[in-house]
Amino acid sequence: MRQTSNRSPWETRNGRSGLSLAVLEEFQMASGEPCSHLEVISCDRLHQNSEGFSFANIATVKELASLRSHGALVLIVKGYARKKVQALAFEPGRIVECIISVRDPLQTSYESRACTLVNMASDSSLFVEKAEGEQEIQIDQNPKMTMFCEIRQTDATEQDWRAYGSSHAIDTYVMEVIKSLEKDQQVVLHKTMEKPGYVAKKLQVPEESRDDLYRLSGRSSVQFRPARTAYDPAEDGIEILRLPAPDLKIKDVFEQASQGKLEGFLGVFASQHSVYARVHPQHLAKARRFWMPGDTRFNEQNIHMQCKLHFRVQGFPAGIHIDQVHEALRQAKWNVIVQRVLHMSDLAVAFVASDSAPPSPRILTSVATLHIDEAVRRPRAISQSTSTAQASTPQSSQGSSSASPAFPAVPRSFQPSKSQPVQGSLMTPIAANISSRVDSLEQQLARVTNELETVKTEQKNTSARLDDIAKSQDRGFSQLMNAIMELKNESSSPAIPSPPPKVQKLTGKGS
Structure with missing residues (x-):
């Protein structure tokens, strides 16, 4: 396996070259013309007159969200990130998800990468799209989403942990579920990971099967959760409720919803010592009355x-x-x-x-x-070396660590005080961490x-002392000058005339 440190970063910035496009013929203008005149440019020097392709991370796209160029300018984002880009107020017509060929200058190799094209041109006629070849081999595309089927000993009952707390048991359970949904030919299964007190299996399922799997989350203490980060936009068609009783097992909550025949219920999951339920937005009011009766935060409005x-x-x-x-x-x-x-x-x-x-x-x-x-x-600021390593990792390796929790922990400082009644919070773990931050x-x-x-007060005091010192020096200097002038005046006073010399009178003899 190649070392990550020897790979080129995704972005080209600060004079360091990143990935480049290997085949420009894969792109065309909206008018059908080729894009041979466009080049790859650095993402840290983009402005209204920029023109070309620029590899950019989602954080860079967020910084440039308000930029609209006069020429054809395309940001290339790693992975299929349509929802993330749309969350930044980009129109759907500016976004294209596709697979492109890139060249790694350090490895001198060519690779295929899934990416998202974001057109930044102000004129839609300057948009760039994936070119359509004359003799293409048609391959059906079935969009997939990555999720984990997992069981934790801390969230499961003793009976369920004994039954499903092994990699073989989880493999068998997953196969039974996808066969019952008739999706066994459309699901990609990955190797099951087993750790002390935790077993998880990564799988890629068709997007239309998401809700069918979510409805089973919590049954037999086995939960299904998506491979997401804390900064991903919320899932469409789902509202997450934090339940007021964190000591409940997810199996108990699942059975409550099943016995109560709760409409719109999309399963339950546990994260960071809290229990959450997924609900369809159309049945949100019924779900809140079911799990949070008498909660003063809610009214008919x-x-x-x-x-x-x-x-x-x-x-x-x-x-x-x-x-x-x-x-x-x-x-x-x-x-x-x-x-x-x-x-x-x-x-x-x-x-x-x-x-x-x-x-x-x-x-x-x-x-x-x-x-x-x-x-x-x-997101927290990370060092250049860390960001380079993350940017150069292939898209297929994202979300492979299933041991990480679905959401960050809710800080203790954000929990309600003991003097207030503890109620089920509507804030998702992401929003709770935001407020704590x-x-x-x-x-x-x-x-x-x-x-x-x-510092301002000390500066004022220092300025006042400097003014006093300056005034004192001025007074001393004035006194010194006065003394010098007095001495000068004394030394330059007119001389006192000497008395005339006495003339000795001579007397003759005999006189």
Whole structure:
């Protein structure tokens, strides 16, 4: 196997060459003309007049989302990332998923890579697409999604762990499931991974079979979860509910939903010591009444609403109740679900979710102006060497580590205080971690602000002392000059005339 460090990075930036296109004939303009005049350019020097192809990571695409070029400019993103790109407000017509041929300059090799073309041109006639050859061999495409079938000893009952806690048992269970769905010829099975207290099998299934497998998640303590990262956009057609009883086993929750004949139920899964249920958005209100009866966060206006967007609202006084936050925002014609209220010394910050953006980023109230900003989780900055290694890894190796949890842990500081009743949170683990990160950044900002104020005060004191020293020096200099002038005046005073010399009188003899 080739060493990752000897591979070229995906992007070309900072003077370091990345991958290049091996066959330009694979592309054509929207008009059908060839793209032989386009070249691969660096992604860190793109502007409105740029023209060509540029390999870019999804983070770079996010930075350039507002750029629209005058010429044909195409960003090449690694992997099939249509949903990720559309989440950045790109029109579907600008996005093309395809397989291209690339050249690795370091390996001097040619490879096929799955990628996503993002057209950045302002004129649609300058869009680039995959070329259609005259004598192509037709191959059927059936889009697949990657997921894991797994069982954890901590989330399973003792009986289920004894029955399914081995690689052979999971292999048998997966084959029974896909045969029952009549998808055994369309599913790609990978090697089962077994660790102490954990067994998982990676499989690639047709996208249309997603819900059929999700409905079985939790049965016999075996769960199905997608291969996702914390920064991927939410899945379409699914709402995830965090259940109020984290000590329940996923099998118990699955049986509750099955016995209650809950409509729209799409299975259950566990992550980071919490239990989550998937629900179809059309049956969201029934699911919340089923699992969260009497929850004060819900009313007839918001119990059916999806939590598509998450926001932070600042400016509330400390001690405000969830109902008051909801009523204040309802009067501003914004329907929300209040997920959590963080009380500080004098103020409170509300974290809310909604299916739409607020009518205005600022709302005037009798107490103060409420400031609303979107709670977006940003990836941590990584070193250049790490990003190079990640960028150069082939797409087929992504998501191969099934031991990693589906979602990040919810920090302890984000959990409700003991003085408040513990309710099932509507926030997904991703949103919870976002809010915790926001709190941490606010604390860091407050410390930096205090340090800046201290520095400003010290600078003022230093300036005042310097002014006093300058004035003292001016006075001393003036006194010195006066003394010098006095000495000079004394030395230059007119001389006192000497008395005339005495003339001796001579007397003669005999006189």
